[in-house]
Amino acid sequence: MKAAILGVGTELLTGLIRDYNAYFLAQRLVERGVLPQFIIFAPDQIEKIVSALQFIMQEEEIKLVIVSGGLGPTEDDLTREAVARAFNRNLVFNSEAWNKIQFFYRQLRNVEPPENNKKQAFIPQGGEILYNERGTAPGFKLQVEDKNIFVIPGVPREAEFFWSLIEKELPQEEENFYRSPVFKFCGIGESNLAEEVRPFLAYLPSSFNIAFLPNYGEVWLYVYSSNYSLEQKELALLFLDKVAHHLDRFFFTPYGDTLEEAVGNMMKEKGLKLGVAESCTGGLVANRITDVAGSSQYFERGYVVYSNEAKKEDLEVPEEILKEKGAVSEEVARFLAQSVRRKGKVDLGLGITGIAGPGGGSEGKPVGLVYIALASEDDIIVQKFHFSGDRLMNKRFASQSALTMVFQCLKEKFDL
Template identity: 40%
Template sequence: MHTRAAEIIAIGDEVLRGEIVNSNAALIASALEDVGWCVVRHTVVADDTEAILAAFREARARIVLVSGGLGPTRDDITSECAARHFGVRRVLDEEVLEGIRAFFERVGYPMSENNRNQALFPEGAVILRNPLGTAPGFRLSRGEKHFFFVPGVPREMARMLHAEILPFLEGILPEGAHRAVTLLRTFGMGESRLDERLEDVTAGVAGVTIGFRTQFPENVVRIVADGRDRAEAEERLLRVRTEVERRLGPMIVAEGERTIEEVVGALLTERGLRLATAESCSGGLLAHRITNVPGSSVYFERGVVTYSNEAKTQWLGVPAEVISAHGAVSDRVAIAMAEGIRKIAGADLGVGITGIAGPGGAAKEKPVGLVYIALATEGGTQVQKQQFFGDRDRVKTWSTAVALNLIRLYLLDLAGPSSLR
């Protein structure tokens, strides 16, 4: 058995039939790989006793992570199957039962007798607490082999994975298997050019690899460093990451799971600036992305969707003659929108977006995907012409991503060399 091998077993008819996407497996696999474990197998089985027991018997990895089947209903049989596989009885954990009762009291619902089953665990199991729901997880070990059982609800599983399981797994890694990982999110350069730019970046640093993946509309650079211990892995990672940052510069928009809208929000807050948006073809998506960040009311003043020509004139003061002379999709109109919303809102920054999202509305000189994005500030207004490709949703997503990056780059120039990431 590979000393770093891990296996994932998902239990549930709805997963097997494709009614829900097995997002848990993706999250678990990524997290295990990030701390140094090698996922060698994924299995999905039905809510069936014999199928579940067969999957447990077939598991060959040192670490087996099982998700699903810990609920209160009759088809939630994972705990029973685990007890049978390990040859033990199930016992009631009074502390867990009291916690389940307290959970129902907090949410104001009566507790069903079925929920009592969630406090029954295979004898000898180590309980994994679940403050987000009523289904605790548990760990069963036999020698150097460890089974972890977690609920199928993604947010409950994720919390348990990071708080309870990964620290344990990092502690039992064999010597030389420690790992440090970082993700750098980039914007404005494709995978092939990124690969060329970073071709020899790991030269002279042992145990470090670089990978790329597209997470539209960004490209993610994943740096993985292995070492004899955590300190060595992190030191190697830092050396390569520093060089990657030097080569890519402002094309790196965020780190880890942080989004560009979170970065923009942090920069606006740091500078004490307020933003307002005027959108046409993006239909309010920019305002939506900005306000998805908690605390955005500190820096976001307002957003308007001025879809028609009349709305652009009435709400933003875009001169009708400018629209008539240049068309609603033009640099002049984007500039007028940005300057208009900045003035009306009394904001420090104003953004205007106008374009053709498609599939209709295009002309030879103005094809689908043509978008103008303007940023108005105290020092003047800049505008970008972009030609995007893809369906309506992709054009809207591209438009807002470019707008956010335009704001970010402007704020970084204001903020100086010490950028927030």
């Protein structure tokens, strides 16, 4: 089955709010084998909502439409009116819905509902009310031609509740669309990955498409199909396995893990521990590592040595080195990595120093220059990077490179 999602709300079009509902609904639909063909955001204007609905109605393959947002009690909530107009129906007052809204107010807020909430009890003729357990706005369901249309509130918590109602009405076995697990790679670029994959393409059934997705220093690879046999699906998974095996050095997960999760699993498996000393990344590496549940098993401590005093006092970087080589230097990265490894009594110590920008650059040491050192029992690796993004991008890419170095070290040294 194919679906469309229409998000209503001017705030989605002015960039005030980054969409969450459509993203959430798309994930849930795909899990149920239903592929959204279009996601559309329209402003709180009747004609625009109508015109988006008309576009969706023209798409033959689409059988399920979810409209989210614009069901509130205020003047700019126009989705009810727009849906009624798009399908030439009157808005009809539903007294049971009004009772529930009144009940909600009396029960939870101890007040009578304001008069403007009454409009929430109107739904297009022929529609079926869907009651809201997390707020006042009821949703509704409408059958138009061969399409099932669900109209639900835009508040994420409420939209999530309505998904549980929509889900119940989906047919049980939907297998029109299949997306494979995402195979994630780090330390290799998109074109190079594509080049490496090419010789294997003969193994991928022609009913499957392949997708490469560069993602902040990672490349994600998956295959998908809208029309496949079970045998073809197995061949497609075999193809992915072949590719992963061939590119083992760069391949870190088929399970949807983040790089920090994958690295964490490797460390847990070998009982290893890690400490981090960061300057230009300012805590981002520690933050990413500790985003993973259970990271206290392998993450021992971190230092954010932003000032030179902190570098000297906490991690014993010698004054002379800071003077002669500067805080952003290969030597300082080495000291940071070795000191945090020693102080934390850990297996791996990461040291990061660089210039995130926009200020602080010079001719010899431009913004984006970053040294990352990784100390292990018997050696220390230092890499020099030159990133060309803004401050947040430079921090992001530096943290990514640091985690990639840990990943590669674990692969090579610890037989993972």
